Amino acid sequence: MDAAQLAKLFGASAGGFQANQALIEFKAGRMNFDGKKVTPDKRRGTIKVIKDPSQVKQFQWIEDGSNNPFQNNMIFPGTATFKKVKQSKDRVYCLHFIENNQRHFFWMQEKDKDKDEERCTKLNNLINGIEGDDAQSTPGNQATSSGPQTRAAPSSQPPNPGALGGALGGALGGALGGAPGGAPGGAPDYSQMLSNFLSNPENMGQLGGNMGAQRSGPNLTSVISSEAKNKILEDEKACERLHEHCPEGQKDQENLRDNIHSSPLRHVLSSLTNAIENGQGDILLTQMGIDPQNPGEYAEIVELFKNIANGGSD
């Protein structure tokens, strides 16, 4: 799934990623990381960094002959580094997301080996906002010369308030201001962060697994019981709101019952639980247009997410 599809998933618009000019571009291949061992993916390809229409930088890997990025990560300054892997004598480099400790490995495929280091530095500077004009105006820069030092939690203090704060404001403004989809580019940023976290192989084991027994508290799947779902089915107005989120051709009462009890929905609930347990609850709330500090009628959701994250109500 690429970023555009991802954005579509959350109902935000994110067109025109491919049309953007690359800020840097060089030949490199990917490597697969199973959590322990890194093995090269033999395909040839290109690493690119572009700026999307919302001025957020995207790190992309595109296979030769393909138009769509195979990998696409949104990057905010101070949240990731691109460095040589010192443990390897080969031309292996690592894109490291600090927030979730997720690593993507690459091998240089340009002919001139000598310039590997130069390309690496340039890319690292780019994704950390150290570039021409931008460099002077980003306070996070001092820290990023040797790779960012700040741990950037999306909802706490980002190293670059300019980019991240702006996107957050946009997403919230759009959602709370009653303008659905009013923040193109804002919403998918957070889902991208979430996805970065969830695509970490170390976190994958918990996904969809036997939650409940091993976790320290209830999860979304156990909280939203079948009885609770059935209760909602009795409310005609509530059902109407849910119909529109059902698949095409299944937007009626009979199908709603099946959809609400379906295994894909259960799967989504356990994925969401996983995200909340791993500290992504605030991002999710923002996705839902809920301000964690001022949730209004949705206070119960904020409370629920907090309880799930803490593994209990105490």
Next chain:
Amino acid sequence: MNNWCLIESDPGVFSELFKTIGVQNAQVEELISLDDEFLFQIQPIFGLIFCFKMTEQTEDRNPLKEYDPTLFYAEQVINNACATQAILSVLMNTPEVDIGEELDNLKNFTVGMSPKDIGLTLGNSEKIRQAHNSFARQEPFEIESRKATKDDDIFHFIAYVPHNGKLYELDGLQGGPIELADVDMDAWLPVARDEINKRIEQYASQEVRFNLLAVTGDLLQKYEESINLCKLKISYLSIVLGKEVEDEELEGELTDEQIDALPTEPEPQEKLLGEIHAELNELEGKKADEVEKRAKWTRENQRRKHNYVPLALEMLKIMAEKKMLSNLYKEAEEVHKKKLEEEEAKKDEGKAN
């Protein structure tokens, strides 16, 4: 080679996959029994697929190094696609099935290639890969190069296919086809059933989970053809017996052989007419079941491809508006605590003994 995702091994998934890659007049059925009666229901059967949870132990078999060049066999070189590959192996070896342009090209292109190269070619078929991946379980968040993890059940698929008078076992991990027996092409099923029963006994004793699929002809088409034939006979017999004929357009007409097989005296004609009416009723019922089954497949496939995040979040919002969530959480916590206590008690019991 690009990624192949894990997909559900479900008859509905494979039957829609057929449509997408252009395979006509074939579908996949789950075998709920190996009884003659059930097998007869889903005739024509072109091949059987035995699917079982992978075990550590390797099988010591004797795959053929040289074999009938018209037999299609591909080594399994792509992950996560073994079910699709097993099913394609049946289709590729079944002349009765119209496999469509894509598979036809692939089949012609791979003639004379090594099983490994055929496997690679299969893995590189963009159309098949895309069709396959369109059934990938929707992950709400991007998870790249999703590989089967320990939590996933890794299943292996073996195809049983009759081809040119021999029954073969096609297992992509064996490196070559395995010849099981000489068979009559219209009587291979019992032989395959014996082979499969051997496996079932073996795995059942080890508590290994398994499942059986059949690649069959288009059953809806089969019922429609049978219904048409019944109606043609009814129409013919009614005319001969001087009865009123329903005004319905039927396809084709009875052949001379079919007419010759019908009785010539009024009494047996009447009797047969009654029997055919009963048969027609039964067939209409089966056709209706098949239509309903397909509608169910379509609905389930739509659900597989649907993004449920918005539905889940809207549901949460509604529950919050109704002030249900706090209580629901407390209830879930109670249940959870009870469960933990029970587990604790069990442990203590274990210690006491």
